[in-house]
Amino acid sequence: MAEFLSLKEAVSRHINDGDTVAMEGFTHLIPFAAGHEIIRQEKRDLTLIRMTPDLVYDQMIGAGCAKKLIFSWGGNPGVGSLHRLRDAVERGWPNQLEILEHSHAAMACAYEAGAAGLPLAVLRGYIGSDLPKVNDQIKFIECPFTGEKLAAVPSVRPDVSVIHAQRADRKGNVLVEGIIGIQKEAVLAAKRSIVTVEEVVDDLGASVNACVLPSWAITAIAEAPKGAKPSYALGYYDRDNAFYKEWDGIARDRDAFQAWLNENVFENGGA
Amino acid sequence: MAEFLSLKEAVSRHINDGDTVAMEGFTHLIPFAAGHEIIRQEKRDLTLIRMTPDLVYDQMIGAGCAKKLIFSWGGNPGVGSLHRLRDAVERGWPNQLEILEHSHAAMACAYEAGAAGLPLAVLRGYIGSDLPKVNDQIKFIECPFTGEKLAAVPSVRPDVSVIHAQRADRKGNVLVEGIIGIQKEAVLAAKRSIVTVEEVVDDLGASVNACVLPSWAITAIAEAPKGAKPSYALGYYDRDNAFYKEWDGIARDRDAFQAWLNENVFENGGA
């Protein structure tokens, strides 16, 4: 059964230096509060997995938490680059960042395979692309029925997955609603999981086929209202698109970034 | 876009003798009305695919529609055997029925792979089972990353899939709710699809992540109220468990079966 913990306690207990960590949320429900807690606790040498790194990983990479990034699209959506990510890849600041790069389809399939307990995902993918030349984790197999060549990638099986969701009930069952992305797969594929939620309620109010994660499939739950800001939580608050644009200026400059981090994460964040 | 047709027209136009036909609905929403229409139109030499053949295929097999059955569990749930299926397999009445037998996990994965446009499904399955000895469609592949031996089965890609659903809106979008089984996969895996619905409405009333099939992914829609009876439609009517029990007596005897078929399908059925 999921254990209700403070976010501080959940991160402290379940995320270790050197862990492989997947923090998911496809534009929607990005676990920013958890990312900031990881920064505050100065976790180091993490292998970060995420289809769309987004600002949360830009911040964590800039803060020095990551040694490796596995991803499929690393930008500030609709705005431009992730400057902290680029600074780490191109100039090794604050430390060198190794990258392993996939397509969305391959990563989605790899999470799906991880949730499904399989060692690999098979897809009709990467045809003609140079990505297999720079990612040795992409292989090709032959279909034993048709002879067709199909791409294969190892499944994603993180040490810890972290997601944000709308709400949990008091037994620890969690509802994810709207753009559900890859969250269910991330949690089910991981050895441990932390779910932050907007609120804990008596009744989830879930429809019959809603995306509900049972308590016994989750390690820890932490209440974190507005825990996805500047991303959004359908039914709770909107995406702060203005901040996403503003981030471009903050992240371009190392000093501006560090000032922002101090003010917003180290000094004024946390519970 | 889906075309609204009478059930008679939909079956006549889209199901041909010799076709491979998948009629799905996992206990819930079994397309009985469509099955009866197929019997009335005396379709022949069908390869029938279905995880749980159930009464609908017992009736179709007894009526002589099928030459082959691909399945994973062929019984009257909670009651006993499918006597028409057994009569066809064991004694060739009314004609010999070839069978190809899987496990549920393999068939579920095979439908999933069919919907996903893949030629095969890979699963951790069939270990130690004799089924691979009697089904030459079960092969084993080696994971290129771990060396693990994994089962592989060809994906299911029927000529036609037939499902029953709660409702369609006037544009032909369809809502399936409750035990959704393998219906979405069956429709998406097939070249053509027929969906019967309890009713056509202005607004589906679907929640945000509901199982909705868009009109453009469906070939034909036919209104067929009570079209799943004696199976059930959540929100509309209950499973007629008493009839499932009664069927055991009807189907045990060829004459009783034929009398039932004449009275309930040929004489009194249809639109």
Add this chain to the structure above:
Amino acid sequence: MSLEFTSSEMMSVTAARALNNDMTCFVGIGLPSEAANLARLTHAPDVTLIYESGTLQTKPDVLPLSIGDGELCESALTTVSVPEMFRYWLQGGKVSVGFLGTAQIDRYANINTTLIGDYREPKVRLPGGGGAPEIGTNAHEVFITVKHSKRTFVKDVDFITTVGFGRDGKARDNAPNIGRGPTVVITDLCILKPDPDTKELVVTSLHPGVTREQVIDATGWDIRFADQVDTTPEPSAKELDVLRDLKARTNAHHAGQQ
């Protein structure tokens, strides 16, 4: 103050007791379903029951006749698709116990639900594997409940639908990513468990009033008994009450439908 109970009731109660609150149980229809829900309604209110129709954490008020009755869905935490059920929940390793019935079982706990006789010319055609082949290998362990008879308990099953420990008891040795397999078999006469070394099923407990001879007569191989054979505790009055209520509710429900 001995209570009156049937051997079927003894079986159901004993099977129910095998489950506890911490388990996530993938439930087969019939006897396993009866036992699992009895457990939920007595000592294990928080046991998680999963049916292959996609109903996660369901709490039916009456026993389902089929694996996909409406009651299962309406009382479930959520209902997922069948591929998701088999891929994420079963194959994904989230099921601690697979609870199965069977038509035939052999000394190595291999299960046959496919057919009696030869595959191409069956004497009796049974329903087939359903979910069992992968429940048997992907669940962390497997409980089996089945009525004891010579027709059912055979030396070697005609067909291995679902592997127990294989033809030689060694099928799981060194196999990667496979569950422990059958850890207990509960019948209307006794409890059997695999010998830790040979994996052959041995009787570890006799139900009250049952003799060794009865078990020997109802078993199609030279059945062995553990060094110490216990007597299975009798059902309690509460267990019997709950079981009988459940069955009465169930019968009334299914008969009442037209």
Add this chain to the structure above:
Amino acid sequence: MSLEFTSSEMMSVTAARALNNDMTCFVGIGLPSEAANLARLTHAPDVTLIYESGTLQTKPDVLPLSIGDGELCESALTTVSVPEMFRYWLQGGKVSVGFLGTAQIDRYANINTTLIGDYREPKVRLPGGGGAPEIGTNAHEVFITVKHSKRTFVKDVDFITTVGFGRDGKARDNAPNIGRGPTVVITDLCILKPDPDTKELVVTSLHPGVTREQVIDATGWDIRFADQVDTTPEPSAKELDVLRDLKARTNAHHAGQQ
């Protein structure tokens, strides 16, 4: 009665016109999204728009800034998981048109959104492939819209993120289960299409007022022109109105959020 319009507007309107009501379009963010929604708000009200965030048949009132804005979900017919989107809908062959932008494109319509320079020592690191590599091969055909410049239109892309027709134009020849690939490229200067034989992009239509020299100067290879080069029809007043309204609504919406 010639209207005033910018080259960007010309590009968006022309790109929008490539779509029709019967298409199911997998929409990339940015220019493709603008064009696709313009099509939906003008001549193709029933065009089906799909975004990789899982939003099926969405009808946003303002343009999304990201691929997963709430607006997309709230106005969609339904929203599915990301694995389902890529597996069932894209790889399953349900997408007729993949509509992509790019940072670099070469004469064989190969697309680079990964990086400029060498992979291990990039001059400029770009966001990466995202959905494009499989959109490019699994969609029945691909439309590309991108601003014309020498930096963007290069003879050979530094990195093939998403295959057009490969380094030699033959990547799709005899490849099983692959879409037709890029069938049209729409820029702010012209329309290009692959030569039916060599698959090299050739200019088939110049936008009003654009000269061949402008296109030649903005292209990093020795660009060819079709035997007959058309003049692209101008935007209509209605198209311009709808486009400007859409952009104004969008700007107000995204700026207004804090």
